[in-house]
Amino acid sequence: MKDGVGLVEWQDGSGTQADGGLESAWAAIRAGLRRDIGARMFDQWLKPVALGNHCPESQTLDLLVASDFSANFVSGQFGDRLRMAWRNAGAGVRDVRLRRAPESTGPRLLEVLHVEPAAPATSAAPVAIASNFQPRHDFATFITGESNRLACSAAQAMGALAEPRFSPLFIHGSTGQGKTHLLHAIAAAFSAHSPAAPVLYMSAERFMMEFVNAMRANDTMAFKARLRAARLLLIDDIQFISGKGSTQEEFLHTINDLIDSGARIVVTADRPPQRLESIDARILSRLAGGLVADILPADLDLRLAILEAKRVVAGDPPVPDAVIDFLARSIRSNVRELEGAFNKLVAYGQLTGRAIDLDFAQGMLADAVRANARRITVDEIQKACAAHFKIDPSEMRSKRRARAVARPRQVAMYLAKKMTPRSLPEIGRIFGGRDHSTVIHAVRTIEQLRESNPDMDADVRALLRQLEG
Template structure:
């Protein structure tokens, strides 16, 4: 009887894990990568009761569980009920086992005592202990960022601060941030560490001003001996937030604290960011992470295969994945995990035909990813203007029309939102992008030359 029960539990676990993988992919697509990565990605499946068909989804703090419940609770209930895996009720709960090293979190942190040395407050709510330096596979495209991150985390004082890491989505920036935090906390367990996204920084600062608690906010920030800020591009155009951020990093640098900042592009390409902040960021070490070359993709997959267990993954599938999923490490690992999960769930051997069938959508999505930067350069070259004019404030027709064409193509050929496109084009408002798109749409109907230009540029970009 015990063996039957154990077997049923294992089948439940496999079924729920496979469903969770699919649900997570859908949530990330529906709520957006930024919200998903900050609030939903750290969630883990907890206890499941087959009698009541109740599933626990675990978070590392009550605050996070409550926030996710308020924002996404109904959606989670709905998607699990429709997943067909025997879940009727979802509970969002705090799970103490998820707590990582002693990191500060602005929401859960408590002020230090009035006297005596400041001790770190409660652990970081979305810390991910699985991200370690030992698990980060290196190659030519990420070696500098990896080495710089290890130097920042080491026992000896780093030779530079801040460290600025820039890369596209899914290339390993956040992995390195968590690895730095974990390594630093191991040799300096009493030193306060603060990790947060730039969006969270902005939200907490605004809340502190509204609650008349800015002094407490500043004290918590400036108590950190290691400050890690993810996706700094999201404070673009936020004047008061940028001013507070500048004062914070100035004080921390002067006090000898370590600072690590990430973004999706280099400091000089960040639009609507205070030049004083850019100067500070560029004054340390700037390291980029480029999309993984095929050799690195193969190494990542080999490392995954070594710990995956059954069913076995043949070399032909590894080579197929490495050649087909080129955009970023996260998608590459996700494709591999999907194959393993479905293979375990269905009992079907993983062969090349199975992999090609299961990953057809991912392969199509990786066929060609066009960036706004590519569009700007192509349009600048086509119209024979300096590429910097795409972000300039000049309104002369010779500059404004190519810029409008580039905005139109950015909206048509990339997944970027209107506000994101506006920020990349010199910090412009989303209404400017809307106007540009409508203008070019109208001109394509009435002006054959503009229509020909757009068609030629689109053919060039789609390659």
């Protein structure tokens, strides 16, 4: 292994494997090319080239690259220079052919990935694909619920070995709901089965910055070539590309070329395509032509599941159920903030030796809870329950005792006790001047029914999601 390039151990019957003499000659040729064309161009296009088969009779040597695009580009830009260098090396090579390496047995790393944050190019061997993405952001650690199931399923299909039935995939949702997590998970899954296929991940801002820098340096050819060589392109926060005319034009050409070549494209944004402002209509049409999947704010069930998954691996000190429930009901803005609140409690407990209980959690997270607070009123609860059970809202305050109206009224009392700071007597008065003991009876009845009747439990969960969302 010299300068990150090793002998490729495969044959297709067209010749013999390259030998040690060829490898020595290739090392010298590479050094000369890097000096002649500059480190940047060399590292981008010629450093990943590896030796393939050599036919002594025709004196033809195969040089292997990651993709057909790379083969065409290197052949067109450097083919004559490579032939001349090999002829002058005296290694029995008169001609060279640029070919795409078989993915199953070819060199594991053929492209240096430009992944944000990008590391400066060096003469060291390329970095393994997996190291460019956060290992904790894989599909195994992405907790799914009703609010994100479609987006997760679509992301898994995009990262799978089988060709997806759609491309591009457009994932949208508000900040901190897991969009970037899914991008990293797609990259990791795709690279696991296609390690030689180039993967490119960048934010829209990074895309604009690199394109502008390339134009200023009169080096747009390399920028465009690198984008179009990707077999998986991941663009985060596409909304920030708004209003940049030349950048949008280049982005449009890039996604058109990649789609036509069968590459996979995943784009994220904070809103659906039709609500993106100042973006070229042709781009919006392309993005909406694949699959559009949303990630809604996590409901209570999903927030509980996320916290439970974190509790399993958190270790000591233990986090009791009451604290988990408090966090799930109090931190509703986004998943990132929810996980941050949990991490803060556990870290403080580990550093101080303090047991984590409800009083401790409420004190530590008072500011976060206030920021997330949304005053749910009893009136909102009554209207939601009336609509859910299809009764007139006035029945919430009526004296009728028929089960068709009494049960929804009890559910509303139960939710009012759970979701508002109102006292029992206050709740009773709002429900038509009832006594506080009536409210207590309603709360106990619904609690028992939730345990014994799955339909009632489903109704209450649906109302909780609606009101908290």
